[in-house]
Amino acid sequence: MARLDILVYPDPRLRTRATPVEAVDDSIRQLAEDMLETMYEAPGIGLAATQVNVHKRLLVADVTDDRSGPHVLINPEIIEKDGVEVMEEGCLSVPGFFEKVERADHIRVRALGLDGQPYEMEAEGLLAVCIQHEMDHLEGKLFVDYLSQLKRQRIRKKLEKERRLKPQTPDRAPAI
Numbered sequence: 001m002a003r004l005d006i007l008v009y010p011d012p013r014l015r016t017r018a019t020p021v022e023a024v025d026d027s028i029r030q031l032a033e034d035m036l037e038t039m040y041e042a043p044g045i046g047l048a049a050t051q052v053n054v055h056k057r058l059l060v061a062d063v064t065d066d067r068s069g070p071h072v073l074i075n076p077e078i079i080e081k082d083g084v085e086v087m088e089e090g091c092l093s094v095p096g097f098f099e100k101v102e103r104a105d106h107i108r109v110r111a112l113g114l115d116g117q118p119y120e121m122e123a124e125g126l127l128a129v130c131i132q133h134e135m136d137h138l139e140g141k142l143f144v145d146y147l148s149q150l151k152r153q154r155i156r157k158k159l160e161k162e163r164r165l166k167p168q169t170p171d172r173a174p175a176i
C-alpha cells in the first residue's frame with residue numbers, strides 16, 4: 001500500500017472531469033486500496049480519485065470512527081435522491097476550511113464493486129453527503145463552488161499564500 005499525494009485547491013487538475021473505469025482490474029483494486037490508506041491517514045471520510053490526480057470514476061468513503069465501514073464505488077451513479085441536508089463540509093483538497101452546503105439527505109447509488117460486479121446501496125445523512133461530495137470531485141467540482149464568490153476567493157487566496165510560504169518539494173528527483 002502507498003500513500004498518495006492529495007491535490008490542493010486551486011490546483012487546476014482538480015477541475016478535470018473523470019472518465020469511466022473500463023475494467024476493474026488489479027491496478028484499480030490497488031488504487032482503491034491506496035486511496036483508502038491515504039484517506040484514513042489524512043484523516044478524512046471520503047476521497048475521490050481526482051484528488052490524487054487519477055482521473056477515473058472511483059471514490060472511497062468511510063464515515064465510521066473505527067474504519068469499519070469502507071466503501072469503494074466505481075463508476076457511481078445516483079439513481080434516486082430525496083430530502084434536504086445542510087451540513088458543514090470540509091475537503092482534503094481545501095484544508096482548514098469548513099462551510100455549510102445543502103445536499104440531498106438520502107440517495108440510492110449504483111456502482112461497480114471491487115469484483116467488477118454492479119451493486120446498489122442506499123445512504124443517508126453523513127454518508128449520503130460524503131458520496132455526493134466525492135461524486136462532485138469526479139465532475140471537477142468542489143464544495144467551494146457552492147459558496148459565494150467572495151468566500152471562494154478568500155479561501156483561494158489563503159491557500160495560495162500558504163502554498164507560497166511552504167517549501168516546494170520537487171515532483172521527482174532531479175535529472176543528472
Ligand code: NI
Nearest residue numbers: 090091092093
Ligand atoms: Ni473533497
